[in-house]
Amino acid sequence: MTVNGTDLVRRARESGYAIGAFNMHNVETTQALTWAAEKADAPVYLQVGRAIVPHMGLRAAYEMTRRVVDESDAEIVIHLDHGPWDEVFEAIRLGFDSIMYDGAHLPFEENIRTTRRVVEVAHEFGIPVEAELGKIPDAGEEVDWDTYYTDVAEAERFVAETGVDLLAISAGIVHGVSASAPQPLAIERIEQIQAVVPVPLVLHGASGVPDDEIRAAIRAGVHKFNADTDLRHAFRDGMLDVWSSGDQQLETAMAEGRSRMVEATVEKMNLYGCAGTAGLSTVRA
Ligand code: 13P
Secondary structure, eight states, X not given: OBOOHHHHHHHHHHHTOOEEEEEOOSHHHHHHHHHHHHHHTOOEEEEEOTTHHHHHOHHHHXXXXXXXXXXXXXXXXXXXXXXXXXXXXXXXXXXXXXXXXXXXXXXXXXXXHHHHHHHHHHHHTTOOXXXXXXXXXXXXXXXXXXXXXXXXXXXXXXXXXXXXXXXXXXXXXXXXXXXXXXXXXXHHHHHHHHHHOSSOEEEOOOTTOOHXXXXXXXXXXXXXXXXXXXXXXXXXXXXXXXXXXXXXXXXXXXXXXXXHHHHHHHHHHHHHTOTTXXXXXXXXX
16 A cells, blocks of 8 residues: 655654665565564655666556555555656656656756756656755775765755755665775764754665664664665575575576565664554454
């Protein structure tokens, strides 16, 4: 069953936990995320992200996700992750429950102007909008973090002038998992942004972040985490384990990948504190 993301995140904020937002890549990963939500009794964002769109097409990815979600009682938000301009409008037409418009690469004033327009259209259809401010490097990139972190004054102005429902910020996270010790999260920066911004904050790139930093980020005001790499690795490890014992049907390997991904997702839901909060009457064994 699909639900309104804003209500879910508001509930998370009131009760001091965060919701996981994870990417689907095929039917097995979509099932894994849905089944994990059932097993953990947790709400979840099922994200159509940047890798799947060129691979499968936005409509096919959406329709496949919707089919899996419609068979479940879990509270699920079908969300477009990092949507460019044209794609967010297509996602609104298709019926996504929530969208992220990514104008973070644009000059600040243009990011405000385009995000405001997306919010106007999405809100007419009752669809919440997430946007991003600040820059997030890929794992392994050497960057000057001060130029990457979200600026506090800009965050305040951006949210006031665009009307976004969720703000994704840069505070030390990277996309992917660093081979060397990762940059610690800038918890103080999260607190400063939270103090001037009325909407819940989002952290992307939550794979590989130590558990104590995830908990500190929740206390500082983060109520949605996007994680993909850790779960993708769990799926891959399950497939590799099956194949290492000799040739097997693709389905046997994918079933093991799916089951490992369910376990890894339930672990994230426990860490974020959203497990046990959905009040499902039927919890998957
Ligand atoms: P990771 O793959 O680093 O967890 O990031 C995923 C993400 O942020 C998707 O928006």
